[in-house]
Amino acid sequence: MSSKTYYDPADLKKFGDIAEWNDDLAKRFFDWYNAVFEEGSLSAREKSLIALAVAHTVQCPYCIDAYTVDGMKRGISEEEMMEALHVAGAIRGGASLVHGVQMMNKAKKLGM
Amino acid sequence: MMIKSLKAQNHRLASTEEQLQFLNNGIFASGDHEKFEIYLQRNERFPLRPAQLEILQVNVGYMCNQTCKHCHVDAGPDRKEIMTRETMELCLDVLEKNQIPTLDITGGAPEMNPDFRWFVEEAHKRGVQEIIVRSNLTILLANPKYHDLPEFFAQHGIRVVSSLPYYRRNKTDRQRGNGVFDKSIEALQRLNEKGYGKPGSGLILDLVYNPSGAFLPGDQMQLELDFKQALKKDFDVSFSNLFTITNLPISRFLDYLIVSENYEDYMDRLITAFNPSAIDGVMCRNTISVDWQGHMYDCDFNQMLEIKTSPAAGQHISEFDLKKLTNRAIRTDQHCFGCTAGAGSSCQGTVA
Numbered sequence: 001m002s003s004k005t006y007y008d009p010a011d012l013k014k015f016g017d018i019a020e021w022n023d024d025l026a027k028r029f030f031d032w033y034n035a036v037f038e039e040g041s042l043s044a045r046e047k048s049l050i051a052l053a054v055a056h057t058v059q060c061p062y063c064i065d066a067y068t069v070d071g072m073k074r075g076i077s078e079e080e081m082m083e084a085l086h087v088a089g090a091i092r093g094g095a096s097l098v099h100g101v102q103m104m105n106k107a108k109k110l111g112m
Numbered sequence: 113m114m115i116k117s118l119k120a121q122n123h124r125l126a127s128t129e130e131q132l133q134f135l136n137n138g139i140f141a142s143g144d145h146e147k148f149e150i151y152l153q154r155n156e157r158f159p160l161r162p163a164q165l166e167i168l169q170v171n172v173g174y175m176c177n178q179t180c181k182h183c184h185v186d187a188g189p190d191r192k193e194i195m196t197r198e199t200m201e202l203c204l205d206v207l208e209k210n211q212i213p214t215l216d217i218t219g220g221a222p223e224m225n226p227d228f229r230w231f232v233e234e235a236h237k238r239g240v241q242e243i244i245v246r247s248n249l250t251i252l253l254a255n256p257k258y259h260d261l262p263e264f265f266a267q268h269g270i271r272v273v274s275s276l277p278y279y280r281r282n283k284t285d286r287q288r289g290n291g292v293f294d295k296s297i298e299a300l301q302r303l304n305e306k307g308y309g310k311p312g313s314g315l316i317l318d319l320v321y322n323p324s325g326a327f328l329p330g331d332q333m334q335l336e337l338d339f340k341q342a343l344k345k346d347f348d349v350s351f352s353n354l355f356t357i358t359n360l361p362i363s364r365f366l367d368y369l370i371v372s373e374n375y376e377d378y379m380d381r382l383i384t385a386f387n388p389s390a391i392d393g394v395m396c397r398n399t400i401s402v403d404w405q406g407h408m409y410d411c412d413f414n415q416m417l418e419i420k421t422s423p424a425a426g427q428h429i430s431e432f433d434l435k436k437l438t439n440r441a442i443r444t445d446q447h448c449f450g451c452t453a454g455a456g457s458s459c460q461g462t463v464a
Contacts, residue, residue: 073323073329074335075330075339077278078283
């Protein structure tokens with residue numbers, strides 16, 4: 001049986017290879033990407049935590065790896081990382097639940 | 113429960129030959145990665161040559177009251193190697209005759225050497241410009257005979273460099289043992305009481321941060337800010353500078369990397385982060401490291417791998433010859449990727 005899976009951790013290192021088939025757009029993406037994560041009105045530390053939370057929301061295993069390592073390098077504690085995930089989880093869960101209002105509106109309209 | 117040193121466990125990695133073999137096989141032997149020497153050659157820096165000698169780093173023994181998981185010295189209460197006063201005399205003569213500005217005393221817990229205070233007093237008397245003591249902090253509270261050490265340090269104007277992996281309890285205790293964080297904070301408060309780490313006192317108290325795991329340290333300046341804010345707010349503790357140091361893949365940290373299946377990824381991380389501009393600042397270029405028996409090494413890590421200074425330069429403090437040492441080729445191996453990764457690493461923190 002093949003041990004290959006859709007996601008290979010080693011592929012993260014090959015991210016830059018996407019330039020191979022469109023150098024110009026890749027360059028623009030990476031320039032923008034790097035600028036996004038620079039210190040700004042938000043600190044690079046805060047941005048790293050946001051990235052980690054978003055990575056879980058979009059369920060990107062590469063991003064989860066990358067921003068867990070990045071957070072640990074920055075001295076962000078496990079507790080802080082987990083809190084960021086709960087924020088992502090709360091928004092995600094809340095986004096489902098808030099549609100309950102729509103469901104209720106519809107049900108109330110249809111019901112007698 | 114206190115863990116035993118690799119040596120006391122008769123662990124295979126207690127043998128430096130085994131460590132070096134391990135480091136040179138696997139990813140390097142398979143050709144997946146080029147060796148450190150090749151990286152130096154590519155940057156026209158092979159063999160690596162020393163700069164002016166500024167620091168004599170003297171390891172006065174491997175005995176320690178702690179057994180930290182990442183310790184590259186494999187120090188602990190079960191280690192009995194200890195430097196004699198005779199060897200210390202030789203080091204003092206070398207410092208004086210060659211006007212080496214800095215004596216950096218390390219261990220184990222250097223304070224546990226019975227001649228530690230004598231060594232410091234003599235160095236002070238002989239006018240060594242800067243005396244550094246690398247203290248694990250908890251030793252200051254371990255036994256009443258050490259309780260007056262903050263005062264002793266202050267009297268001799270010693271620069272205290274102390275390890276503190278993190279500004280919170282759990283991470284620190286995981287790396288260094290249960291209860292270490294609280295004791296470290298108390299020791300820092302005692303040092304602060306003597307003026308250490310306070311602006312204007314002239315008494316320098318630096319902290320050392322090693323990542324508590326298989327990752328590289330982040331930005332030194334940012335971590336220093338985080339440490340300063342958190343320690344001040346939570347414990348009213350002040351300090352001078354934070355040095356970030358990369359864990360090198362040797363001894364107990366190597367064991368941890370292998371057991372946790374992080375070895376290859378970690379080496380890959382170090383190699384990928386190779387930074388040519390870190391080469392100039394690596395500690396082996398301005399330091400000579402001396403072991404408890406007086407043997408000389410290019411750095412503390414080479415000491416732990418028993419890679420002595422090149423034979424032509426002399427290998428024992430009794431044959432110290434500044435000219436020969438200045439002309440020597442520094443000996444390197446695959447662990448050296450640790451000092452050139454990212455912002456670089458040395459006993460004084462980042463170098464690039």
